[in-house]
Amino acid sequence: MEPLLRLNSFAEHLGSLIDSAADRSFADADISDECFEGLALELFRLQVAANPCYRRLIEYSQVDPILVASWREIPCVPTAAFKELDMTSLPEDSRPYVFRSSGTTQSNRGKHFHFDASLALYEKSLLAWFRHHVIRGLGNDSSLCIMTPSARSVPESSLVHMFDVVRRAGGFRSAEFYGDVSIDGGWGLPVERLVLALGEWCRAGVPVLLVGTAFNFVQLLDCLTERGERLVLPNGSRLLETGGYKGRTRELAKGDLYREICVALGVSSDQIVSEYGMSELSSQAYDHCIGTDLDASVPRRFRFTPWSRGLVVSPETGLEVGLGETGLIQVFDLANVWSVMAIQTEDLGVRHRDGIELLGRAELAEAKGCSLMPKL
Amino acid sequence: MILNDLPDYFLVDLPPEATLTPTVVSDACETLKRNRRQYLVDRPTETLLRTLGLVAEKWLDREYPIRQIAMEHGEQMSGFPRYNIEKGLDSLFRGITQEALNHLILQDLGHVRRIDHPTSGDAETRTGRKSFAVGPELIAHVTGGVIPNPVITSMVLGLLARSAQFIKCARKTSFLPRLFAHSIYETDPKLGACLEIAEWVGGDDQLETPLFRAADCVTAMGSDQTIEALETRLPKQTRFIPYGHRVSFSYVTKAGLEDCNPRVLAEQIVDDVVQWNQNGCLSPHVVYVEKGTTPSPDRLAQLIADEFVRRETSEPRGSISDREAATIANRRRLYEIRAANSQDTLIWKSRDSTEWTVVFDNEPRFQQSCANRFLYVKAVDALEDALGGADEMIGKVSCVGLCASLHEAQKTVERLARWGVTRVCPIGKMQHPSIAWRHDGRLSLGELMTWTDWEL
Numbered sequence A: 001m002e003p004l005l006r007l008n009s010f011a012e013h014l015g016s017l018i019d020s021a022a023d024r025s026f027a028d029a030d031i032s033d034e035c036f037e038g039l040a041l042e043l044f045r046l047q048v049a050a051n052p053c054y055r056r057l058i059e060y061s062q063v064d065p066i067l068v069a070s071w072r073e074i075p076c077v078p079t080a081a082f083k084e085l086d087m088t089s090l091p092e093d094s095r096p097y098v099f100r101s102s103g104t105t106q107s108n109r110g111k112h113f114h115f116d117a118s119l120a121l122y123e124k125s126l127l128a129w130f131r132h133h134v135i136r137g138l139g140n141d142s143s144l145c146i147m148t149p150s151a152r153s154v155p156e157s158s159l160v161h162m163f164d165v166v167r168r169a170g171g172f173r174s175a176e177f178y179g180d181v182s183i184d185g186g187w188g189l190p191v192e193r194l195v196l197a198l199g200e201w202c203r204a205g206v207p208v209l210l211v212g213t214a215f216n217f218v219q220l221l222d223c224l225t226e227r228g229e230r231l232v233l234p235n236g237s238r239l240l241e242t243g244g245y246k247g248r249t250r251e252l253a254k255g256d257l258y259r260e261i262c263v264a265l266g267v268s269s270d271q272i273v274s275e276y277g278m279s280e281l282s283s284q285a286y287d288h289c290i291g292t293d294l295d296a297s298v299p300r301r302f303r304f305t306p307w308s309r310g311l312v313v314s315p316e317t318g319l320e321v322g323l324g325e326t327g328l329i330q331v332f333d334l335a336n337v338w339s340v341m342a343i344q345t346e347d348l349g350v351r352h353r354d355g356i357e358l359l360g361r362a363e364l365a366e367a368k369g370c371s372l373m374p375k376l
Numbered sequence B: 001m002i003l004n005d006l007p008d009y010f011l012v013d014l015p016p017e018a019t020l021t022p023t024v025v026s027d028a029c030e031t032l033k034r035n036r037r038q039y040l041v042d043r044p045t046e047t048l049l050r051t052l053g054l055v056a057e058k059w060l061d062r063e064y065p066i067r068q069i070a071m072e073h074g075e076q077m078s079g080f081p082r083y084n085i086e087k088g089l090d091s092l093f094r095g096i097t098q099e100a101l102n103h104l105i106l107q108d109l110g111h112v113r114r115i116d117h118p119t120s121g122d123a124e125t126r127t128g129r130k131s132f133a134v135g136p137e138l139i140a141h142v143t144g145g146v147i148p149n150p151v152i153t154s155m156v157l158g159l160l161a162r163s164a165q166f167i168k169c170a171r172k173t174s175f176l177p178r179l180f181a182h183s184i185y186e187t188d189p190k191l192g193a194c195l196e197i198a199e200w201v202g203g204d205d206q207l208e209t210p211l212f213r214a215a216d217c218v219t220a221m222g223s224d225q226t227i228e229a230l231e232t233r234l235p236k237q238t239r240f241i242p243y244g245h246r247v248s249f250s251y252v253t254k255a256g257l258e259d260c261n262p263r264v265l266a267e268q269i270v271d272d273v274v275q276w277n278q279n280g281c282l283s284p285h286v287v288y289v290e291k292g293t294t295p296s297p298d299r300l301a302q303l304i305a306d307e308f309v310r311r312e313t314s315e316p317r318g319s320i321s322d323r324e325a326a327t328i329a330n331r332r333r334l335y336e337i338r339a340a341n342s343q344d345t346l347i348w349k350s351r352d353s354t355e356w357t358v359v360f361d362n363e364p365r366f367q368q369s370c371a372n373r374f375l376y377v378k379a380v381d382a383l384e385d386a387l388g389g390a391d392e393m394i395g396k397v398s399c400v401g402l403c404a405s406l407h408e409a410q411k412t413v414e415r416l417a418r419w420g421v422t423r424v425c426p427i428g429k430m431q432h433p434s435i436a437w438r439h440d441g442r443l444s445l446g447e448l449m450t451w452t453d454w455e456l
Helices: A003-023 A033-050 A052-060 A116-135 A158-169 A191-204 A214-227 A254-265 B022-040 B045-060 B065-078 B082-094 B098-109 B122-126 B148-160 B175-187 B205-214 B224-231 B254-259 B262-278 B297-314 B322-341 B383-389 B406-419
Strands: A097-100 A111-114 A143-146 A174-177 A208-213 A238-242 A272-276 A308-313 A326-333 A342-352 A355-361 B129-134 B138-142 B164-169 B195-199 B217-221 B239-243 B247-252 B284-290 B345-349 B357-361 B374-380 B397-403 B424-426 B450-455
Touching (some): A003 A116, A033 A052, A111 A116, A143 A158, A191 A208, A191 A214, A208 A214, A214 A238, A214 A254, A308 A342, A308 A355, A326 B322, B022 B138, B022 B164, B022 B205, B045 B065, B045 B082, B065 B082, B082 B262, B098 B148, B138 B148, B148 B164, B148 B175, B247 B262, B247 B383, B254 B397, B262 B297, B262 B397, B297 B374, B397 B406
Parallel strands (some): A143 A174, A238 A272, B164 B195, B247 B284, B397 B424
Antiparallel strands (some): A097 A111, A326 A342, B129 B450
16 A cells, blocks of 8 residues: 555544544543554554655664664654655645744744645644643633634644634634734734723623633733733633743743733633643643642643653653653654654653653753853 | 862852842952052062962962862863863963063053053154053953853953952852962962952842942953843943854865875864863854865764764763753754755764764854754865855854965965954864953953053
8 A cells, every 4th residue: 555545544543543532531541552552653664654754864864664663762853854854744736734833934934734634633633632631621601712813814823723623613602813913924912902802701700711822921911910900710711821932022930920820810720721732743732631630839740642642851862761850852643644753842851750841942052152151 | 278278268258158248249349449559550560470470380280289179179160071171271371471471461562561651662752652551440350151261361361451350250150260369369469359259140230230330341251142231231431341152163275184184183173172062152163174175074074073982082071961962962863864865964973972963064054053062064165155154153253273274374364354253273272362362353451451642
């Protein structure tokens, strides 16, 4: 069978696994380690056959796909490679959609190509895990407020596409995008309109699901501070924050951001869920399920879907670090069927038994004159 | 002598629980100025140079107790391997001799007695004048990093200028400057009394306002943002001498490569990289190599990689932070995938560690290294290709290590100078500038001075 056809049938099989896991609310060992292992190795070999750029990396690294015995040994592709190479198995004329990573110019933005089937799998994957962590237990009288621009205005954003999929999936009294795009392509948030809308939902006692980037939340907080206002979101309201300031003005450490959100919006920190995702992936990780207890005494830990695995590896040896140790985060995402399953992120994390604590970007060390700063 | 045996003389010697206050800082500045009036301002150049020469000689003696402290604790306190500190300090102190300091004064001020009293050089005699150079009353040095040489050099220059000096070090960077200050104090307590050294996190308004108010000259090393922010906080009349972000690269011409032993050249290139773990402004990020001869640029890259292998045992890099290692791991992976997909890129790297990496690339665009022995080798047809590739760095290049044949060297240097390079030296010597070096293209002693012309 043609490599592409084999990828298509792999995707169909994975889709049904995702459906059945979601139907069971991820209650039991829905995709066992053994099952994941088998699928990962199968997909790895299919991708070596179908994805020319990846195949060349495997050949260059002198890795024999047959001898790779565990998903942990599968060679990863760094996210930066998506910027300069077409990391896809799809022929050039069969890539109608593309998600681009953030960046200032087209050339330094990563490209993750999609077509109808890959988009459908991405949507299935994101919706199942989003519902499980964010929506479960939320009544259908709530209002979805999305702080990013709409999917129509930024069609190449995988994050916005995700929010749009959630919006289209329904189950809300109302659902609206509040962000916009400036002439230079930057994302804006007309905060006044959002604050008015939130005020109305508060008066009407309608629970709100407020989603956006960390920077969106900072904009909202700054606006409320400027107006000398505080809101108390109705009972049952939920917030989803996803990393990223993209070099914008004010950055806050996550703990500080959450504390300020709690004060300004009248919510408790376990009503805020954090998402970790990127355009190069088709699955996301969340730090807890809203409605479940969150141990505030320990840093939040991210858990990937049953059809994806996060691995924290030593940057020195490439091997998985011990519990409690820091390393680079790699993600093995089975839903990345037509691109590359094994992705090396630019993020550092700490490996824990129950997930990965995110430490943020491994910033490029920059020699600053004679100003190398000591390791504090 | 151990670290704790050093006398508590400078603010930085105080126990960690002692808190610095604005009053402590302003009192220290007043004391420094008083001590300068009493002990330094009228000191003849000759005796000052003798003392500085003596201090440098002590540092070169392996038995010197303060040097021993530096060697014993240096790695832990600065993060650099012991051989880095040893080579770096030896090279610095070998250059601080009475003779070299005399040459520096002559070079920058035109006459060796220029700071003692009004004197005439040739041109002044002919125009009926004498002139006298006066240094600042109090220099505040705001240091930015852990590499000790620029800080120690600044201290020596400040003493030559007869200025009192307050050295404000960034957190955890004062260790070696502090030892140097102690060696001055131990050799000549009155000279030591004109130095103060303290450590705090930069940007502390409470402590820095009294310091900047008291100083009539501020020197600063650090990132461009730090320097910009600092400048806005200084009183208008304060002389400000900034040393911002700089990078360096090497250039190997075809004829230069033909004239030399490529293995020795590879060793020298690695010497430049290994010193200060490639973290200084004099550390090369890229080696540009002209095409068209033997060995080819990629073959030279291979020889450099071979040399890095040898250094793994003779001069191991030592551990780096998770963040630095992660950056290297990610960059390597990117170049591996590029190498797999293009014949223009090659990569060599240490096994099972991030110890060293060499990336060969046929594309001349200048690439900033992520340091810690990560070197780019780029093939070019001619110098113009390299300069075109590095155009974003114009005004930011500190040093070019040059391997060229004699007949082409001068033209190459002229072209580099006009492009904006302020120092050119042989490959292998990039980390060892002369004490008389015009740092960032400016007179290092001369810039501190104010002139008084006396028309006869």
